[in-house]
Structure formats: structure tokens, C-alpha cells
Amino acid sequence: MSKPMPIGDSFFLVTESDNTPNHVGSLVRLKLPKGAGKSYVADIVKSFREFPIDQPPFNKVLAKRSIGSPLPSWDIDDNVDIDYHMRHSALPYPGTERELAVLISRLHSIPLDHSRPMWEIHLIEGLENDCFAIYSKMHHALVDGVAGSRMIQRWTSTKPKVDPKFKPLWAMPLPKKKKRDDSETAAPATPGLMQQLTNPAKAMAGVASATWQTMKGSKSSEGGLVAPYSAPETQLNVPVGPQRRVSIIEFETARLKNVGKALDGTLNDVVMAMCGAALRGYLLEQGALPEQSLVAQVPVSIRPAGDDAGGNAIGVILSWLGSNEPDALKRFKAVRGSMTAGKNMLRSMNKEQITAYAGLVTLPFTIGQITGIGNRRRRPMSNVVVSNVPGPAERRYLNGAEVLSITPISFIMQGQALNITQFTYADRISFVYIACARSLPNVQKLVPHTIAALEELEKAAGIS
Numbered sequence: 001m002s003k004p005m006p007i008g009d010s011f012f013l014v015t016e017s018d019n020t021p022n023h024v025g026s027l028v029r030l031k032l033p034k035g036a037g038k039s040y041v042a043d044i045v046k047s048f049r050e051f052p053i054d055q056p057p058f059n060k061v062l063a064k065r066s067i068g069s070p071l072p073s074w075d076i077d078d079n080v081d082i083d084y085h086m087r088h089s090a091l092p093y094p095g096t097e098r099e100l101a102v103l104i105s106r107l108h109s110i111p112l113d114h115s116r117p118m119w120e121i122h123l124i125e126g127l128e129n130d131c132f133a134i135y136s137k138m139h140h141a142l143v144d145g146v147a148g149s150r151m152i153q154r155w156t157s158t159k160p161k162v163d164p165k166f167k168p169l170w171a172m173p174l175p176k177k178k179k180r181d182d183s184e185t186a187a188p189a190t191p192g193l194m195q196q197l198t199n200p201a202k203a204m205a206g207v208a209s210a211t212w213q214t215m216k217g218s219k220s221s222e223g224g225l226v227a228p229y230s231a232p233e234t235q236l237n238v239p240v241g242p243q244r245r246v247s248i249i250e251f252e253t254a255r256l257k258n259v260g261k262a263l264d265g266t267l268n269d270v271v272m273a274m275c276g277a278a279l280r281g282y283l284l285e286q287g288a289l290p291e292q293s294l295v296a297q298v299p300v301s302i303r304p305a306g307d308d309a310g311g312n313a314i315g316v317i318l319s320w321l322g323s324n325e326p327d328a329l330k331r332f333k334a335v336r337g338s339m340t341a342g343k344n345m346l347r348s349m350n351k352e353q354i355t356a357y358a359g360l361v362t363l364p365f366t367i368g369q370i371t372g373i374g375n376r377r378r379r380p381m382s383n384v385v386v387s388n389v390p391g392p393a394e395r396r397y398l399n400g401a402e403v404l405s406i407t408p409i410s411f412i413m414q415g416q417a418l419n420i421t422q423f424t425y426a427d428r429i430s431f432v433y434i435a436c437a438r439s440l441p442n443v444q445k446l447v448p449h450t451i452a453a454l455e456e457l458e459k460a461a462g463i464s
Helices: 007-014 040-048 097-109 145-155 182-186 193-198 200-216 253-262 267-285 328-347 351-361 363-371 443-460
Strands: 023-031 060-062 073-076 086-095 119-127 131-139 244-252 295-301 314-320 384-390 401-409 418-425 428-436
Touching: 007 363, 023 097, 023 145, 040 086, 040 119, 086 097, 097 119, 097 131, 097 244, 131 401, 145 384, 145 401, 244 253, 244 401, 244 443, 253 267, 253 428, 253 443, 267 295, 267 328, 267 384, 267 428, 267 443, 295 328, 314 328, 314 351, 328 443, 401 418, 401 428, 428 443
Parallel strands: 086 119, 295 384, 384 418
Antiparallel strands: 023 131, 023 401, 060 073, 119 131, 244 428, 295 314, 418 428
């Protein structure tokens, strides 16, 4: 029997189009183990084919809709074609970072087949310096960024051990659900949570109050809640085509944390201020910087610790980026104030309320995506999506191969031509820009502006 799809997951299906495929990807770069032979990657591919695909979300396929069952739902595919979902390819040796980026941009532009389980994994060899890569993509209706990150973390190890029977991602045992003890059930996560859960009227009142406060928003871009659909008109909010461009820059996480500590802010505050400065420099360069600050839509995970079984658990914050402010310190304070107000708003609600609140705030945007109108150019909901996904804090290995980097590759929606995702791994944080190749063909120019943004913040914080 088909299993109905949660509303939050079905959003990514009903808003999908030929120009806006809603899958998310991950690029893992690895170093071959010492002494590995030329057939190392080929041997892994051969080994992976021995494992059946019989666990969710890898065996879930869209059920056929009918008049009696019009809503999206999942069926189980008992005969998943491994040769379709797993691909083995190679770059002409020695494959450079640029050649890898071109390949990934092309692979990420291709929509997933809705008649099959909606995922693919590509093992890519031939990279310079004895490296190879694994690129995977999965439909956002199946998994969100945090769940995807936790899958990768379960698949990898802290020890460089080579196992001839190393399991592929789809054969990893499902995580055990965390049992709640008496202390957890006795103490609500937020004040009045138990009363809210047992009183629907109070719960809805909390959602309505939060939505009203957000819709009023702040009167300036100096901090506070941001009213949706009050963002300025920019070249970021134009119709998008099907092709993508990906550009990546990495930093030592400690550099950003030092800035946050010096300025009495968080790592995420620093990240957001850097994005605001980078976009300011990028748009100034093109004579297209609006007088009003850009607005970022910031997805916030509400997934409990230990839950990586798939699906989506996402809230949303709208934040000023301070792009109209030439002074780095003032820009940082505007971002910090805006992010703090948004996080305080979410803390006043439980998970179900946050989901309802996000649905209400984004309703016009969702309708625009379903109808193909997109994110309206005049007063769009937001100008850009910025998300920060936490990864493993320690160095990881995949069947003896050192994981050099993990790069999430997100998606863009109609009328929102740029997505910025940050990912922390070990002692590094990566900024991943994914853009419409037609609307923003020179997205790589954001990289030097991001470097300059961090240097500017360090100077403002008195860090040499």
C-alpha cells in the first residue's frame, strides 16, 4: 500500500519544473589509500553491485496518482536497477578541479527520473594527485541537507581501514531511533510546550502571532524581523533556465570563529555577513547594487539529534544581509540583530508550529512556484537562499581513502537564481555557490569577493 507523503516533502515535487529540478547533491573528494592499485575504484564499484537496494529512502518510488489518490505518495520498488543508479566514470588524467567542477555542474543540471527511485551516485576517478570523487544526488522530497549530511557521516569512519566488503550507502543499516528517557519527556523544550501540544487553540494562536509579527517586520535593515516580500528588485530574482554553474571556496573554520568571538556573534553571523559583503562587491562590480539591503531566506533544521532517516524537517528565517552598508562592522551588527530576532521567534514555537508558520509565510512564494510565475521580481520574498549545514567535526575516511572535502550542492528555484550553502568539515568550512548558468554566468566572481569579505571582517574585529 502506498504511503502518503508529508506536506513538507511534497512541496519539492509540486514546485518542480524542467527548469527547476529539485534535487540536492553532495560531492566528496577523496585521496586514494597508500599502496592502492589502479583498480581501487573499479573494485569498489564491483563490490557495491553485490548489495541489494532494499532500504529507504533508496527503494522508495513515486506511486502513480489517480482520482482516488491524487496526492503524492511513496511505493516500494522491489527491483531497483543498480546499473542505472550507480555510474562509474573518469576524467582524462590528470583531472583538475576545474574539470571536475564542469562535470559536476553538468551532472547536477540533469533532472532525476520520476519513474525510478529518485537518486544517483557517480564514482569518478582520474583526478590529479591520486584522488577520486563521489558525486551523489537525491530528490529533496526524499531528504534534506542535514539528513543527507548525517548519511555521509554514518557511511564514513574515523579510522583509515580498508574493508573488502565495504558497504555502499544504500546498504548501511538504518539508524536506531533515539529512546526518550523520563528526564527528556518531563522537561519541555520550550516554556509551555506541553500546554501548547494539548491545546490546539493555543498552538494556532502561537502560529498566528508569529506570522503577524513577521509580516509587520522591521522598518529598517538595521536588524530585527524581516517582513517577507519586502526584498529589493535585483538581477538575482529573474527567470532561470535548466543549466547550473557551481563555484566553491574553502576557509579555515577557526578564522571565522575568531571573528565571531571578537564581535560577540556566532559562526553563522559571520557567514551571513560574509555573504552580504560578497554580494555587495559582486553587484557593485556590475553597477546593479540596490539601495536597500538584500534579504536572505535561511533554512533552519528542526531535525532532532540522531534523526537522519530522510524526509524534511525545516523552518525558515528571513535575514537582512547588510549589503547596503559599506562599513563591515555596521553590516555585521545588522545581520546579527536580524538573525537573533528570527531565531528567538522560532524558539517560541514547537516543531509542528514552526512547520505551520513556515508554510504560511512562504505561501505566496509556493503558489508562484506551482503556477510557474516564480519568485516575483518586484518585492520578492527574498533575494537569495543561504544555508549552513554542519558536517563531521573530525577527519573522516571512506574504506581507507581520506575524505579531503565534502561539498553539498543545493538547488535553485524559479525567480531565485542563486543559492549559497556553507558546510563545515573537520577544520574547514566551504562556501558553495550554485547559480543559473544563463542568469548568472559569472558566479565564480563571487569567490574573490568572499575572500575579501573575510579579510574586511578580520580588520574590523582587530584581527591581524
